[in-house]
Structures are given as C-alpha cells and as structure tokens.
Amino acid sequence: MRIQLQQAFRAVILMTFVVFLVQLHQTGDIIHYINPKYEYLSMIGAWLFLILFFTQIFRIWAITKESVHKQAHACQNNHCHDHDHHHHDHGDGSLTLRKIFSYGVIILPLATGLLFPETTLDASIAEKKGIMLSLGNNGQEGNGGGAKPEGEQIPLEHTEPDPNLLTNTMTMEEYESSMEALRKTKDITMSEELYSVYYQQINQEPEVFVGKKITLQGFVYKEEGFSDNEMVLSRFLITHCIADAGVVGFLSQLDGANELAEDTWVEATGELRLQEYEGKEIPTIHITDWKIIEQPSQPYVYPIQIQYL
C-alpha cells in the first residue's frame, strides 16, 4: 500500500475550499463578497467541493499493483498528463516546476482569502469604477413620461444585520403602493428596503420630487472639479458580486463639504433640487442637517426584482 502524495495534496486543497466557503457563510462575511440573494449558489459550490473531496480521498491510497495501474489508466484516459508517475514512481518524482506553479496558482485564492483581512469597497474604488455610473443614471431616457417602471431593477438597501430577512423581491402591488406613497409624501426617508426603490424613481422623474425633504445615508465621495461645497453621498450597488459593483448616489450641496474626508459615512437631511451637471439636469440634495455615522453593517445595496406574477 502506498500513499500518493499529490493526490493527498489535492484532497487537502478541495477540503480547504469547502472550509473556506462554509466559514464565510457561518460568519456571515459572505455578504462582503456577493449579493446575499446568491448565497445559495456558493453553498452549492461548497457541496460540490465536498463531493469532489470524497471522490479524491479514494485516490490517495493505492493498494495493489492492479489498482495503481487502473488509476494511471483512468488518468491517462482523462489526460491529466501530470499523473504519469503512477506508472513507475513512488510519489513525487515528477513534481516538476510547472506543476508546482500550477498548484501555487490554485492555492493563491485560499491563501489570500485566509490571510488577508476583509475590506469594504470605498471611494478609491468608486473613482476607478467611475462615479459617472451614478450621475449618468438619469440618462435612461426613453423611459420617462408614461413608461411603466414596474420591472426596473431597483436598488434595495440592507442595513439589517441578517440580510436573509430581506428577500430582494417585491410583488407588483407592494411596488406600486410604495411608489404611490413616494409621490405623495413631502418628507422622503430613504430607509431600509425602500431606500433604493426610491432612488431609481427619483432619478427617473426628478422634477416630481423637487422641493421635497429627503433623509439618507451614504459615504462621501468627491470628483475632480467639485467645488468646496459639493460631494456625492454614495452607495455601491451589487448585482452578483462586488466585482460588478456600480456606484449610485446623490450629488449634495453642503457648506464646508471640503472638510469632510472621503469615505466618511454620513446621515443627512436636505431638500431635493435640480441642478445642471455636465450638461444634464440631475437631482441634488441641499443638506440642512447632517451627522457622521458608523459604516452600516451592510454597506452595499442590491437591485431587487419585481415579481410579475
């Protein structure tokens, strides 16, 4: 009976993937990487790794000559050229530089995942992603007027510690009644789930909301060319994973905005007005009241889907 060290090493890698993914779920840190709506997908990933692990551990021990041969055969058949050593070697004889590099690459995400601390996307990423995503958002012409906005992907804020409480979906009636309420109210609170449903609506027909009072949370982001009293109160909108994050936010006017550092989380109240920015009329907030807050435990917002049926 002999041990196939490379096979054992592969089993360790597969198990580490399982443990890494399960740990992310257990601690809830998974929401720093992906939209909680798709958590189940990464859980499926963890299960598949586990199944592969159970397959793999049977390859570690080769009992008889026949089985060694059979395994080598299966490998050849599958064309994993790196297993030729099964024929004659006792183990790692053919562990070439190339193979070490391959394993190094596979281990890389596990190593950085376990060794590096988690961070939240901030203004430096917003700058690379381009804040024009948010400011350009109102450019979705062709949709204004009588268009029906029911099926929009609408950002929905999660500030609850347990994002599973929020389902990311809304029925048509829920959506319509919240839009109705939004048009009527004079005092908009961008709170909890309704935050981002509102965001989309306000950007679509900003003229309806001019003069209304609005309260919201966001981190401070500034673009080149902003004047001393301008800043953007922004959030990241995550569709699947943070790599597809887009920046959403309101251009805000506040005397002394230049003293607020980027990435500061602020809760602010102000009046909605229209302002020209790079040739477009966009909704802006003239802040009257504000305070610095801690970063919310769930800093990102997610699009929600309207259930048509």
Added chain:
Amino acid sequence: MLTRRHTLLVELTGLFIFAIVMTLLTLSEQVEKIIELPKSIYHMNMLFLSILIEALPFVLIGVLIAGLIQVFVTDEHIRRWIPRNKYLAITMSCVVGACFPACECGIVPIVRRLVGKGVPIYAGIGFLLTGPLINPIVILSTYMAFGNDAKIAAARMILGFVIAMVVAIIISFLFKGNQLKQKFPVPSIKHTGLQEKVKHTFTHAVDEFFDMGKYLIIGAALAAFVQTYISSGDLVSLGGGVASATVVMMALAYILSLCSEADAFIGASFRGLFPDTAILGFLIYGPMIDMKNTFMMLSVFKAKFVTLFVLIVTIIVFLTLMLFQVG
C-alpha cells in the same frame, strides 16, 4: 474491490485531512494579524475572491457535466447526433447553445469535452458563443435593467445569434482538426457498472477542476487588478463617436470580465453617456469573450487558435454593430 481495511484507511485519511485544514485555518487567523499591506491590495483581493466565489459554483457544475459527457457519451453518439452538413451543424450548435443555460466559465470545460469527443470545432464554437449570451436569465435581467425596454434585450439576442453563426462559419473555413491543446486519447476502457461510471465522472471532474481552475484564477486576478488600478473613467473619455464608443465599451466588457447574468445593470448605467449601439457592444461582446474567459480557453485550445478566435469575434461583433446601428 475495496477491502474493509482500505475503506477504513480512506476514512481516516479524510478525517486527518479535515484536521489539517482546520489547523491551517486557526494558524491563518494568527498570521492575519501580523501581515500589513497597502489597502488597495486588500481591495484587489476582495474583488479577486468575489469573482471566484461567484464563478466557482458554475465552473464546478461545468466540470461535472464535462465528467458526465466523458463517461456517458461515446464518440458514436456524437457522430450520430451532429449533422454532416457544416451549416446545419453550426445552426444546430447555436440553437442548442441558446437553449442551454450556461455562463461563460461553466461552458469551457463542456465544450472541451464535446470537441474531444469528436464534435467539429466550428460547432463547438457556436455552442460556446450562444450558451452564455442567450438564455432566460440573461434575457430577463437585460429586459429589467433597461427599464422594461424589450428593444435592447431583443437586439442583444438576435444580433448575438447572428454574430455567433458568422464566427462559427468563418472558423469552419479557417481551421481543420479539433484545435485542442493536447491530443485527446480515445477512451480505451469501457466503464461497465453504473456505479463505476458515476465514480469516474467525479474523478474526471476533479482532474478537470485542477486543470482549468488555475486559468480561471489567473483570469480573475487580472480582472481584479484592472478594476483596482485602472480607471474606467479614463477609458470612457476616449469614446466620442459611435464607432469609438463601441470600441471603448467592448474593451470595457473585455477587461471587466463580468458574468453575462450580471452585466446588464452596468451596461444600462452607461446609457446616458453612449449610444445604444455601443451599449450593445458591451452586452454582446462581454459574454462571448472576456479576460477571464480567454485564459480558460487558453487552457483548452492552442494559443494560435485562441488568438485568432478572439480577433475574429472582435472584428465580427464590431462590424455587425456598425452595420445594424440601433437607436
């Protein structure tokens, strides 16, 4: 076949490995406190991992399907299923791809197996191009991201399909042979029992994962690097006219390497800046080819083939969009 002693040994090994991994986990928590690196590296790492966490389930499902094909589908099946006529075969592969809900990472191992089993390269390419682009989830998410405007979603599907057909036909004239990197040996052993077959399916899946995983990881790392250090705003400022805007959006789709099911919102957010033709460039080109995907293809096909393939797709997507300017 397995003796009881062997089974026990395997179980103990499994437990032992679990113990090793848990120890590593504990150790890593200690080490984590010691290391300190610039914040941008940590951001890059977060983006890198999030791409992988998102893609891995699809890749694993892909390698399992590839394993199933390897074990259960014989070369003879393929010969019977694929039409002799080149154009019929291409049409069929594009239609099958359109019906098959796949993403661009999961589909590469599947295509590799199919081509290895004797599917002509041009049919494999048709399937590879339409699979991630045309499927219910992509249609729905595009429809919603563009404010219930069916025009963009429809144009994405129809133009995408036409482009896939054209590319597959061009490939069929340019390339003979399967273009796989390694010669694929014909399976010499017949798996008998179902249990054996299932076991081999999983074994193949493991090998496939280790073979392809490293390319996915390199692709994800590069995409994360670009997102962290290169400003897409600079790129966007280059796009003036329709043609240059389309080129810019295609380039953006390539380097961002978004999943086809998640790119609609990002595409929609550029609508204020660029004409719809350029947005379509982003939406059609991205699912067909991106940085992550190029690396995965390099793990399967010859480098020369991948280079020409990327070139052909790029040119055809661009020309088609210029011909049928929308909006």
